[in-house]
Amino acid sequence: MYTETVKSAPERASDRAYRVLRDEILDGVLPAGTVLLEVEQSARLGVSRTPLRSAVARLVADGLVAGRSGRGFSVTEMSVESINDLYELREALEERAATLAARRDDRTAFGMLRDRFVAAPALLEAGEAGIHEYYALIDEFDAAIDAAVDNSFLVGALVTVRTHLARIRRVARGNPVRLRAAAAEHLLILDAIIDGDAALAAHATHVHLHLSLASVLAVLEATETTS
Amino acid sequence: MYTETVKSAPERASDRAYRVLRDEILDGVLPAGTVLLEVEQSARLGVSRTPLRSAVARLVADGLVAGRSGRGFSVTEMSVESINDLYELREALEERAATLAARRDDRTAFGMLRDRFVAAPALLEAGEAGIHEYYALIDEFDAAIDAAVDNSFLVGALVTVRTHLARIRRVARGNPVRLRAAAAEHLLILDAIIDGDAALAAHATHVHLHLSLASVLAVLEATETTS
DNA sequence: TTCACGGTCTCTGTATACACACGCGCATTC
DNA sequence: GAATGCGCGTGTGTATACAGAGACCGTGAA
Numbered sequence A, B: 001m002y003t004e005t006v007k008s009a010p011e012r013a014s015d016r017a018y019r020v021l022r023d024e025i026l027d028g029v030l031p032a033g034t035v036l037l038e039v040e041q042s043a044r045l046g047v048s049r050t051p052l053r054s055a056v057a058r059l060v061a062d063g064l065v066a067g068r069s070g071r072g073f074s075v076t077e078m079s080v081e082s083i084n085d086l087y088e089l090r091e092a093l094e095e096r097a098a099t100l101a102a103r104r105d106d107r108t109a110f111g112m113l114r115d116r117f118v119a120a121p122a123l124l125e126a127g128e129a130g131i132h133e134y135y136a137l138i139d140e141f142d143a144a145i146d147a148a149v150d151n152s153f154l155v156g157a158l159v160t161v162r163t164h165l166a167r168i169r170r171v172a173r174g175n176p177v178r179l180r181a182a183a184a185e186h187l188l189i190l191d192a193i194i195d196g197d198a199a200l201a202a203h204a205t206h207v208h209l210h211l212s213l214a215s216v217l218a219v220l221e222a223t224e225t226t227s
Numbered sequence C: 001t002t003c004a005c006g007g008t009c010t011c012t013g014t015a016t017a018c019a020c021a022c023g024c025g026c027a028t029t030c
Numbered sequence D: 001g002a003a004t005g006c007g008c009g010t011g012t013g014t015a016t017a018c019a020g021a022g023a024c025c026g027t028g029a030a
Helices: A013-026 A038-045 A049-062 A080-103 A108-118 A127-149 A152-172 A176-195 A198-226 B013-026 B038-045 B049-062 B080-103 B108-118 B127-149 B152-172 B176-194 B198-226
Strands: A065-067 A073-075 B065-067 B073-075
Touching: A013 A038, A013 A049, A013 A152, A038 A049, A049 A065, A049 A073, A049 B049, A080 A127, A080 A152, A080 A176, A080 A198, A080 B080, A080 B152, A108 A127, A108 A176, A127 A152, A127 A176, A152 A198, A152 B080, A152 B152, A176 A198, B013 B038, B013 B049, B013 B152, B038 B049, B049 B065, B049 B073, B080 B127, B080 B152, B080 B176, B080 B198, B108 B127, B108 B176, B127 B152, B127 B176, B152 B198, B176 B198
Parallel strands: none
Antiparallel strands: A065 A073, B065 B073
C-alpha cells in the first residue's frame, strides 16, 4: 500500500494549533470553562494569532469551545443533560450504522475484529498499556463501521459524536469491570453483523449504549457527591 | 418581550461574507465546482482576505466547500450517491426526532401547525408567493420539531442536514403535485405527533422521506437525460 | 512531435500593525 | 453611601505586507 506520510502532510501551523488544543480539551488538560485568550494561547503554542484564530474557529464548529459574547472564548461545559442529549443522538446514528453494516455484502473485516474482541478480556488484565490497546481496538471497530456504512454524511455525524464522547470517556477509563462488559456487548454486536441480522445488530447496539450511558451517569454521580 | 434587533447584531464582516457565500451556494448562484479564490471573493464582497478566510473555513466545516490540495477552494458537488447518503442520515435523525416529539408532554405547537397544513393545498395554487409561504411553513414545522426534541446535538445534526437539503430542494421547487402530496404527508406526521403515537410518527416520517427522495431522484434523472 | 525541465507567476499561509468595542475601576455628585 | 459617568486597559476584528509552495507555460532537446 502507498503510504503517504512524508510529503502529503505539510502540517500547517493552524492545523497544529487545532490538533494540540483539541487534544488538550479532550484529555481534560483544558477543563470545561477554561478561557482561551488569543494572545496567550498563540504565545504558548508558538504560532501567530491568525492561525490560532482559525484553530479556535474549527473548535467552535466542533462545539468544543464557544464564543462568549464580548470577551474571549471558553471551553464548553459537559453537563449531565448534554451527555443524555449526546447519547440520544448517538443511539440514532449507531443503531442505523449497525443496521447498515449488517446488511452489507462484504463483512469479512468484522470477522477479523471478532477474534480480537474475544481476546479483549485478557487485554484488560494487562494494566494501563492493555487498556490503551483496548481503546485502539474500539477505534478499529468504529473504523470498520465507518467503512461498512460508506456514507460521508452519516460518518461525519458519527465523528462529531465520537469527538464529544472522548471527553466523557475519561470518567469511565478506570473501570475495568465496565470495560469487560462493554467488550462482551461489542462481541454480540459483531456476531449480529456477521450473521447479517440487522435487527439484532441494532438492538444489541441500543442495549450497549443504554448500559454505557448508565455507567457514565453512575460514575458522574459518584464523583459529584464526592467533590 | 424584549426585542434585541438594534445593538445585539454588530454583524462582523466575516459573518456577512459567510452568510452571502452560503446563500449563494444554496441558491445555486455559485454552482457546484465553482472555484473560490480569496482575493477575488474578498474584492467582490468588499471585505479583506482575513474575514473571508474565516467565512470559507466555516463553509468547509459545513461541507459546502472543500479545499483542493494546492489551489484554492471549490463548491462541493452534490452527486446522486451523496443525495442518497444525505437521505440515509436524514431518515435516522428525523425518525428519531418525530419519535421524541410524539413522546413530549406539550404538543400544542403542533396542533396550531396542523390547521395551517390543512390550508396548505390552497396556498400552493397561489403561484410563486404561495410556494414561498409554503416553504416558510415547512421551516416552522422544522422549528417546532427542534423545540420539541430539545436536544442541541440532535438539532445540530438536523441543521446540517437541512443545509445540504436546501441545495437539492431547488430541483423539486417547481413541482406543485409533489408539494401537495408532501403537505398531506406532513399532516399525517403531525396527527401522529398530536396523538402521541410515536411509532406512527416515525413510520410516517419514513414514508415521507422515501417519497421525497424518490421524487428528487426522478427529477434529477429527467434533467440528466435532458442536458 | 512529444516529453522533460526550468522559470515565473499566482495563490494560500503566516505575521503583524491598527482600529474599535466592551468592561472595569475610579472619581464625583446627589 | 450609593449611583452614574468618564477614562483607560485589554482583547477581539480587520487590513495588509511578506514568504513559500504549487501549477502552468514556454522552450529546448530527443
